[in-house]
Amino acid sequence: MCGIIGYTGSRQAMSILLKGLENLEYRGYDSAGLSILNDVEGIRTFRSAGKLENLKNLISAEGENASQEGSSGVGHTRWATHGAPTEQNAHPHSDCTGDLIVVHNGIVENFSEIKEALEKSGHVFTSETDSETIPHLIESLLLETKSIDEAVRNAALRIRGANAIVVISKSEPGKILAVRIGNAGGITIGYGEGEMYVASDLPALIEHTTNIAHLNGDEIAIIDKNTATFTDLSGKLIPKTPT
Ligand code: GLU
Numbered sequence: 001m002c003g004i005i006g007y008t009g010s011r012q013a014m015s016i017l018l019k020g021l022e023n024l025e026y027r028g029y030d031s032a033g034l035s036i037l038n039d040v041e042g043i044r045t046f047r048s049a050g051k052l053e054n055l056k057n058l059i060s061a062e063g064e065n066a067s068q069e070g071s072s073g074v075g076h077t078r079w080a081t082h083g084a085p086t087e088q089n090a091h092p093h094s095d096c097t098g099d100l101i102v103v104h105n106g107i108v109e110n111f112s113e114i115k116e117a118l119e120k121s122g123h124v125f126t127s128e129t130d131s132e133t134i135p136h137l138i139e140s141l142l143l144e145t146k147s148i149d150e151a152v153r154n155a156a157l158r159i160r161g162a163n164a165i166v167v168i169s170k171s172e173p174g175k176i177l178a179v180r181i182g183n184a185g186g187i188t189i190g191y192g193e194g195e196m197y198v199a200s201d202l203p204a205l206i207e208h209t210t211n212i213a214h215l216n217g218d219e220i221a222i223i224d225k226n227t228a229t230f231t232d233l234s235g236k237l238i239p240k241t242p243t
Pocket of ligand 1: 078079108
């Protein structure tokens with residue numbers, strides 16, 4: 001079972017994401033990665049096969065040359081189902097522009113038909129995963145609507161299988177969208193003071209907050225640093241209070 005952690009707030013996301021991934025290691029994984037969003041430099045993604053230690057080493061080696069600042073981002077530990085456990089297949093995955101970032105837990109059962117259609121319309125894939133169809137699908141749906149919320153909802157309606165998906169975009173820094181389709185591994189939203197978290201599992205959140213809300217199947221959370229709004233896949237608001 002893979003692990004997912006997301007953060008948006010005012011603190012540096014990098015160390016929060018790495019610590020969150022450490023706390024999810026017990027779930028088992030074969031590769032790991034994270035993306036940080038920085039208002040000035042955009043998105044920086046780091047991915048590595050094998051243990052989290054490899055990812056940390058990669059980040060410290062690259063850190064000397066480039067900024068790792070950013071107050072929102074997502075991290076993932078992968079348990080490969082489609083594609084070998086390589087750096088190329090590690091999450092996060094992105095769309096063609098690199099502006100849309102996705103981490104994913106589960107299996108997109110209809111990924112080959114979605115991928116084939118997207119490739120026909122010019123999308124270029126860089127991994128063997130089913131997961132990479134998700135950012136490209138959202139990208140293509142963004143041509144029909146300018147709203148990322150709507151594009152993510154429409155993508156969720158086309159994806160079959162049990163899936164947990166977390167999305168960030170350069171076009172809306174500080175915003176995180178989390179989707180649970182069917183009976184996928186959990187998505188928990190954590191409420192902090194002027195900061196919010198999303199995680200596949202409580203151990204990633206417990207040191208930050210015990211104020212949480214869970215996503216049920218076919219629900220979406222739209223999160224910024226102050227709050228989360230919940231809808232179903234048609235966009236209808238779902239009242240939910242953290243407990
Ligand atoms: N099916 C996806 C992959 O192979 C996600 C696996 C997971 O849940 O970690 O990349």
